[in-house]
Amino acid sequence: MEDKFDCIVIGGGIAGLSAALTLAKNNMKFLLIERGEFSGAKNVSGGVLWGEGLSKLVPNYWEEEDAGFERFINHRRLSFMDGDSSFSIDFKSSSFDEKPYKGVIVLRAKFDNWLAEKVQEAIEASKYPDESFMAPNILVEEVLMDNGKAVGIRAGEEKFYADSVIISEGVNNLLTRQVGLQDDYVPADALAVGVKEIIKFDQEVLEDRFQLSINSGMSNEFIGTATQGVEGGGFLYTNKDSISFGLVLGMISLRDSGMKPYDILNEFKAHPVIADTLRGGEVVEYSAHAVSTGDMKVMPKEIYGDGLLVAGEAANLLMNSGKAIQGMDYAMHSGVLAAETIVEARDSGDFSKNTMKAYRDKLEKSFVLQDMKNFQGAVEFLHSKEMFQSVPGLVCDFGKQFFSIKNEPTPKTREMLSKSVKKHSSYWQLLKLGIKGARSL
Amino acid sequence: MSKILVHVATAEGKIKRSSLEVLSYCRKLADDNSLGLEVAVLDIDPARYADTLNNYGPDKIYTIKHPIFNNHLSSPVIDALSALVDKSAPRLVAFASTESTKEVMGALAARHSAAAIPDVASFTINGKTVETERPVMAAKVLSKTSSSSDLVFVSVRSGSYDVAEKPGSAAVEEVAFDFDEGGLKSILKEVISSAGDKVDLSEAEVVVAAGRGIKDEEGRKLIEDLADTLGAAVGASRAVTESGLFPATLQIGQTGKVVSPQLYFAIGISGAIQHVAGMANSKVIVAINKDPDAPIFQYATYGLVGDLFKILPLLTEQIKQVKAD
Amino acid sequence: MKLSVCIKQVPDVSAPISIKDGTLSQDSDRMVLDAYSASAVEEALVLTEKHGGEVQVVLVGPEKAKETIRKALAMGAASGVHIQVDDISGLDSSAFAEILAAWHKKSEYDAILTGKQSQDTDAGLTGGMLAWSLELPFAANAVGLEFENGSFIVKRQGDSGQEMVELKAPCLITCSNDMNDPRIPSLKGIMQSKRKPVETVTPADLGVDIASLSSDSKTERTGFKEVPGREPGKKFEGEAEEMVSNLMNLLENEAKVL
Numbered sequence A: 001m002e003d004k005f006d007c008i009v010i011g012g013g014i015a016g017l018s019a020a021l022t023l024a025k026n027n028m029k030f031l032l033i034e035r036g037e038f039s040g041a042k043n044v045s046g047g048v049l050w051g052e053g054l055s056k057l058v059p060n061y062w063e064e065e066d067a068g069f070e071r072f073i074n075h076r077r078l079s080f081m082d083g084d085s086s087f088s089i090d091f092k093s094s095s096f097d098e099k100p101y102k103g104v105i106v107l108r109a110k111f112d113n114w115l116a117e118k119v120q121e122a123i124e125a126s127k128y129p130d131e132s133f134m135a136p137n138i139l140v141e142e143v144l145m146d147n148g149k150a151v152g153i154r155a156g157e158e159k160f161y162a163d164s165v166i167i168s169e170g171v172n173n174l175l176t177r178q179v180g181l182q183d184d185y186v187p188a189d190a191l192a193v194g195v196k197e198i199i200k201f202d203q204e205v206l207e208d209r210f211q212l213s214i215n216s217g218m219s220n221e222f223i224g225t226a227t228q229g230v231e232g233g234g235f236l237y238t239n240k241d242s243i244s245f246g247l248v249l250g251m252i253s254l255r256d257s258g259m260k261p262y263d264i265l266n267e268f269k270a271h272p273v274i275a276d277t278l279r280g281g282e283v284v285e286y287s288a289h290a291v292s293t294g295d296m297k298v299m300p301k302e303i304y305g306d307g308l309l310v311a312g313e314a315a316n317l318l319m320n321s322g323k324a325i326q327g328m329d330y331a332m333h334s335g336v337l338a339a340e341t342i343v344e345a346r347d348s349g350d351f352s353k354n355t356m357k358a359y360r361d362k363l364e365k366s367f368v369l370q371d372m373k374n375f376q377g378a379v380e381f382l383h384s385k386e387m388f389q390s391v392p393g394l395v396c397d398f399g400k401q402f403f404s405i406k407n408e409p410t411p412k413t414r415e416m417l418s419k420s421v422k423k424h425s426s427y428w429q430l431l432k433l434g435i436k437g438a439r440s441l
Numbered sequence B: 001m002s003k004i005l006v007h008v009a010t011a012e013g014k015i016k017r018s019s020l021e022v023l024s025y026c027r028k029l030a031d032d033n034s035l036g037l038e039v040a041v042l043d044i045d046p047a048r049y050a051d052t053l054n055n056y057g058p059d060k061i062y063t064i065k066h067p068i069f070n071n072h073l074s075s076p077v078i079d080a081l082s083a084l085v086d087k088s089a090p091r092l093v094a095f096a097s098t099e100s101t102k103e104v105m106g107a108l109a110a111r112h113s114a115a116a117i118p119d120v121a122s123f124t125i126n127g128k129t130v131e132t133e134r135p136v137m138a139a140k141v142l143s144k145t146s147s148s149s150d151l152v153f154v155s156v157r158s159g160s161y162d163v164a165e166k167p168g169s170a171a172v173e174e175v176a177f178d179f180d181e182g183g184l185k186s187i188l189k190e191v192i193s194s195a196g197d198k199v200d201l202s203e204a205e206v207v208v209a210a211g212r213g214i215k216d217e218e219g220r221k222l223i224e225d226l227a228d229t230l231g232a233a234v235g236a237s238r239a240v241t242e243s244g245l246f247p248a249t250l251q252i253g254q255t256g257k258v259v260s261p262q263l264y265f266a267i268g269i270s271g272a273i274q275h276v277a278g279m280a281n282s283k284v285i286v287a288i289n290k291d292p293d294a295p296i297f298q299y300a301t302y303g304l305v306g307d308l309f310k311i312l313p314l315l316t317e318q319i320k321q322v323k324a325d
Numbered sequence C: 001m002k003l004s005v006c007i008k009q010v011p012d013v014s015a016p017i018s019i020k021d022g023t024l025s026q027d028s029d030r031m032v033l034d035a036y037s038a039s040a041v042e043e044a045l046v047l048t049e050k051h052g053g054e055v056q057v058v059l060v061g062p063e064k065a066k067e068t069i070r071k072a073l074a075m076g077a078a079s080g081v082h083i084q085v086d087d088i089s090g091l092d093s094s095a096f097a098e099i100l101a102a103w104h105k106k107s108e109y110d111a112i113l114t115g116k117q118s119q120d121t122d123a124g125l126t127g128g129m130l131a132w133s134l135e136l137p138f139a140a141n142a143v144g145l146e147f148e149n150g151s152f153i154v155k156r157q158g159d160s161g162q163e164m165v166e167l168k169a170p171c172l173i174t175c176s177n178d179m180n181d182p183r184i185p186s187l188k189g190i191m192q193s194k195r196k197p198v199e200t201v202t203p204a205d206l207g208v209d210i211a212s213l214s215s216d217s218k219t220e221r222t223g224f225k226e227v228p229g230r231e232p233g234k235k236f237e238g239e240a241e242e243m244v245s246n247l248m249n250l251l252e253n254e255a256k257v258l
């Protein structure tokens, strides 16, 4: 029999790798199992990793030559779109250029693979260079339970045992359900479909078009006709010599529309404003992936158990507040906190629920659950029909009036606004929306 | 005068088209660089090719006659070619890139301390340097590879050059070749050929290639009907040769054969880069696939989005009519 | 039976690739076990499982290539030899063959297995060159392999048909990836791989001078080029009858290939 591990981590996505890196740094004996051919093989994000979490996990990572990042965000834009126009709020600041960077644009296949290398290096530097492992290409089929306590995993015929298990399987919550922490599949109304293309450009063309310097990058979110009336929004992030471009579409709303995500994406690409932006680019990759909408109502009943912790999107830790999707930073932080909790459990020799509860407490105190709680209103607000239908129309309509000069008497701005509002909504509705919005943000 | 030596591959009494392509191009290359052009033929009866070869204007034809060449073994071929290389003393030896060439080229180059550049899409001579372009990274890019060695071996992908005659009347020199069969450390036990091996795939003008989409015997029948009607050779993707529906000899692609017909039908083939590596040089590519986003459509001259089981019978029928007229 | 398998580490050719100023750039710098080498490892494992003995893998490459040796060990090879060369950019098949020959001259084996080509260069030269240096009988492009009475029976894919060739040991065989499906390492395999011996040697230990090997290289890579693209074609959707008559028309009158 092989020796027992301190911990088995299921899933080598952001949450799992962050947990593993933390375990390795703390000289834990662990096994990380990833079903993909390598970490990142099948993972999809827009992808901006927000916040400074990465610099804590891998100090000064930006000094590395082949680190997993593409660019750092110093330019953000939020665009409201109707059929022929877009009205944007645009913010660029060199204060974002200070290290540690607060928005890292990544391509998951590359980033996850790089992070996995960091874990491997940490394993080699730890006390257990030959006893801790990362195993790709293996599917965990079952978490082994003994008297309600997680004791190991089964992959095919093989069983391996550990004092603790971290489930970081991402949005498909099969194992989380198997261990009884979640009753059912995440319901469709709390799920969205993300579709994404990588569109390649000549690097100089890209930098000119988006006004980028060496490492700086831009994020652009879109609300309105981007989604053909389906709930959701669009995104554009600049990579080194490509852009990540796609949509996040509410599952129910998408189903009701009878449209295919790929067709909606193509319509979006044909929008005159977008078509101009994408000119000359070549699509080199297309991918689709489910993503949680960040609705706290569907979080697992509990995210810890005896010998068991759930991290990242498996625990439904994600926020989509309209100005950004935050799933990777939450996955990273929860992975770290889960691992820290396991380290404490090893030190105290107690892997029971009592010790594991510390994970929940840490999350409650951290930005992850604080923000998710405080911004639930914003999440709902964003999913209200007005937000992706009448508001963008209204904003663009106003823009058309405000910015066009016709050599005829120009109405006052106030009149323009009221005209736009009448066309797309009512004052009453807008007032409701305004109050709701103000409360939630 | 310095020379180019072209190895000419034969099969069942015929010179391979791919060898004639190389020979035609080398005649031009030799003229442009004031070099001699010599030919090497190994066969059980090489004299029978002299007339054909003289249509392409070599300055000399070396032959080695030996029954062992019927045996598909590499070591006698290496020994014989080696003797001819010594005799001719060329600066460049050119082959058609066949499976047999692939087997001998490394050992032959090592034996002569020569440079070896296999499977080139094009090559030329620039002063002392042989410059080539060859597909690498699963044929996603071309690598420019050159050599200034005194002796360079290149093998050329089929379809890279056109066959062009240039009549001449070179003398044939038969070179004596003693081969001690007793000393052979390898023995050919058996050649397994299947029905599909009749039409030489890499030489064919029309190829009908089957992919996983043909599913079963019924699909196979549809492919064979179309190929018969067209007088075409049948090819296959790896997914199909693996399934056993067609023999491995018919595999086209990075691991299989390189083909460059006038007309290529990709039927129920997704268009994986490893497959495309073997057929992208075809003149006209027709793709039939039910998935409108299948990568094969990026290469197709004419793409039909639909069910092959519906399309093929109609197509075969119409071609039959055209042929009958 | 002792089998020595030469394995190469190659870039993941499935990752998007582009050319910048004549050099290659890939989105991912992930390195993998060459698929043809992997088939050679698989075949060697099957053979030793049947006839006893063990498999050793030999790799020439930089420090980072150790992970590829581990992969082969996780598949089931018993030991690894890492001939460490940190800069392999100037080395071609002939150079690798020379280094591999130097190692094998000092080692014992019943057969050497290599890939029939490698995924990145598709050269297919190393095996033949190595066989020549070691004066071994060899067969290329194997799609099947058996061992009987001290001889290896190779089924090789020829230009037309398959040929059964018998080679007396010691010999060299280059393997096609059509030979088998390389196994995916099990968890146990991955764990055991870390405890298996990997011997690291330098070319100098083998009496090979890397500097002169790359400066005397007979071939030189001077750059990369895009593959010329094909003209965009015509795509039809709709009723089969209509598509077929459109196609017939184009084949006859536009392409004129019927």
Ligand SMILES: Cc1cc2nc3c(=O)[nH]c(=O)nc-3n(C[C@H](O)[C@H](O)[C@H](O)COP(=O)(O)OP(=O)(O)OC[C@H]3O[C@@H](n4cnc5c(N)ncnc54)[C@H](O)[C@@H]3O)c2cc1C
Residues within 6 Å of the ligand: A010, A011, A012, A013, A014, A015, A016, A033, A034, A035, A036, A039, A040, A042, A043, A044, A045, A046, A047, A048, A049, A050, A138, A139, A140, A141, A168, A169, A170, A171, A175, A193, A194, A195, A196, A246, A247, A248, A288, A289, A290, A291, A311, A312, A313, A314, A318, A325, A326, A327, A328, A329, A331
């Ligand atoms: C289109 C799109 C755009 C997005 N944009 C952004 C963005 O810009 N910024 C952001 O922060 N977030 C974004 N997200 C969300 C983000 O991708 C996720 O929240 C994040 O990946 C969650 O990380 P994770 O580690 O929990 O799960 P994942 O990254 O999904 O990792 C889970 C891993 O577990 C493996 N696995 C699953 N089951 C098993 C098993 N049984 N055995 C072994 N391995 C298993 C999987 O293969 C996978 O590698 C986006 C998502 C989508 C779909």
Ligand SMILES: Cc1cc2nc3c(=O)[nH]c(=O)nc-3n(C[C@H](O)[C@H](O)[C@H](O)COP(=O)(O)OP(=O)(O)OC[C@H]3O[C@@H](n4cnc5c(N)ncnc54)[C@H](O)[C@@H]3O)c2cc1C
Residues within 6 Å of the ligand: B210, B211, B212, B213, B214, B236, B237, B238, B239, B240, B251, B252, B253, B254, B255, B256, B257, B267, B268, B269, B270, B271, B272, B273, B274, B275, B278, B288, B289, B290, B291, B294, B306, B307, B308, B309, C035, C036, C119, C177
């Ligand atoms: C190192 C290496 C070397 C390789 N070498 C080769 C090689 O030499 N040659 C080669 O071919 N492959 C090679 N491959 C494999 C290659 O990557 C692909 O897996 C293979 O080409 C796929 O074959 P396919 O297109 O037939 O099958 P699939 O990819 O499964 O495609 C089947 C297609 O059929 C279509 N289809 C299904 N039903 C129908 C229908 N009723 N009507 C119409 N269309 C239908 C589907 O839409 C699909 O596009 C190699 C791989 C590796 C790793």
Ligand SMILES: Nc1ncnc2c1ncn2[C@@H]1O[C@H](COP(=O)(O)O)[C@@H](O)[C@H]1O
Residues within 6 Å of the ligand: C006, C007, C008, C009, C034, C036, C037, C040, C058, C059, C060, C061, C093, C096, C113, C114, C115, C116, C117, C118, C121, C122, C123, C124, C125, C126, C127
């Ligand atoms: N650096 C290397 N180390 C070990 N084996 C190699 C190396 N390079 C090539 N080989 C072997 O030779 C085969 C053919 O390589 P190539 O000549 O590059 O096509 C590969 O599949 C390997 O088995």
